[in-house]
Amino acid sequence: MKVVTGAVVGAIALVLLGLTALVGVVLINGDAEASESPSGSGSLQGVPEEFRTWILKADEACPEPEMVPALLAAQLWAESKFKTSREEATSHVGAQGPAQFMPGTWATWGRDADGNGQNSPWDIGDAVMAQGRMMCSLLKQAKSSGYGGDPRALALAGYNAGWGRVEEYRGVPPESFAGGETYGYVQSILGSMSRFQGPGLIQVSGTGAGAEALRRAAARAGTPYSWGGGDPSGPSTGFCDGTNGYLNGECSASSTVGFDCSSLVQYAYWPSLKLPRVASEQYGATSDRPVSRQDLRPGDLLFWSHGGSGSIYHIAIYAGDGNVLHAPRTGRVVELQPLTSAMPQGDYFGATRP
Structure with a gap:
């Protein structure tokens, strides 16, 4: 038994400037x-x-x-x-x-x-x-x-x-x-x-590593966040480590099938690029190809840190037009958000191009 409510969902095609022809x-x-x-x-x-x-x-x-x-x-x-x-x-x-x-x-x-x-x-x-x-x-x-x-x-x-x-x-x-x-x-x-499921939150055209990764990640929009969950084959249950993975005082990750921020990125780029599992290591694997905020392209990786490369705590995929696709935190889902509000602006560390 169930019930549906609503309003017509709409679409605006936004042409992203500054992208390659691909x-x-x-x-x-x-x-x-x-x-x-x-x-x-x-x-x-x-x-x-x-x-x-x-x-x-x-x-x-x-x-x-x-x-x-x-x-x-x-x-x-x-x-x-x-x-x-x-x-x-x-x-x-x-x-x-x-x-x-x-x-x-x-x-x-x-x-x-x-x-x-x-x-x-x-x-x-x-x-x-x-x-x-x-x-x-x-x-x-x-x-x-x-x-x-x-x-x-x-x-x-x-x-x-x-x-x-x-x-x-x-x-x-x-x-x-x-x-x-x-x-x-x-x-x-x-x-x-x-x-x-029809056309998703993000529709990506073109080819290339960035486009393919964004397309693969976008297909997982709405998947729950699970700390420690997810791998190259898809979402999975995670675990709690004493600090992370809890919701309302109980371990949610151990029974939630989903992704965390870095497993979503790993999944998106696999197998064409076999990135490490955690965000700090993903930065280390791609840091030789930094990208300025003004030159971001869909598929680029963005990082947030509490101070330096050793304190990176979050990663997202640039989706174009000032938005990122990411798995934010326990209790949320894989979703599209503005870069400016996805995480604390003061913690933004930089971007790389895999």
Whole structure:
């Protein structure tokens, strides 16, 4: 069971000046109107047109970064396969409509989103916007709970089984709960998101090491941060070291599949360039090719330090137009941010070109 809220996600193509002829980057700006296309738009594809606008609206209405259109689409597919008839979209326990709301839950989250004078779980707009409101609330609750793991998984479990069950198990209920229904529900949705993922936050054109690395990293936007997690093959669980990897006093990294800042960079450039694992060593491996801030190109590596090359604590990939793509810290996800605010400006150490 779930709900989607939103606004049309938009796109502005920004031509980046000062790049070589080999590299081009387009940034998607959420304040612009999304163009509709059969293959998908606004980071969404493979969705019936009557659902697309509402999914994008639901996503835009939720401030939580873990909320993306593909998550809502994959959830709708798991719930009803986008079916809307009473015959096909009524469950054996009485859940109704494409987002499969029980009547009591609908009373909390349902609204007349499409303005047709009816507040109905059978109306696509009403159902998807209610799904979005509920999932947005659950994501916020998941991140403040202190429970380890991907907040998307916790929110999905709450949608399917109720948040009380997440509290009972302090996480996603195990396979032994309810015959594995909730566990399988969560795994199925997270595993099928890529099917509905359209053009990403960053679309990179061109060739060359920098463009290829940025393209590879951009495909991981939305992946949770996990201290010590990630390697050249992709995201993985991490660990806590007494200082890092904790969220609300509990070790989050050991149960969160994701990247930290340097593993994302290592993953992005592998195998064409086999960078070391940690940020300070990645600086050492590329420091013979420094780049001034005025000459940055997509794919360049940026470093922050508490003082000198031996105290480098963070690395990001330059994404063009004054933005960086990085894994910021525990509790966040791989995301695009302005260079000026990604980390404390006074800690900016420099950039290199791998």
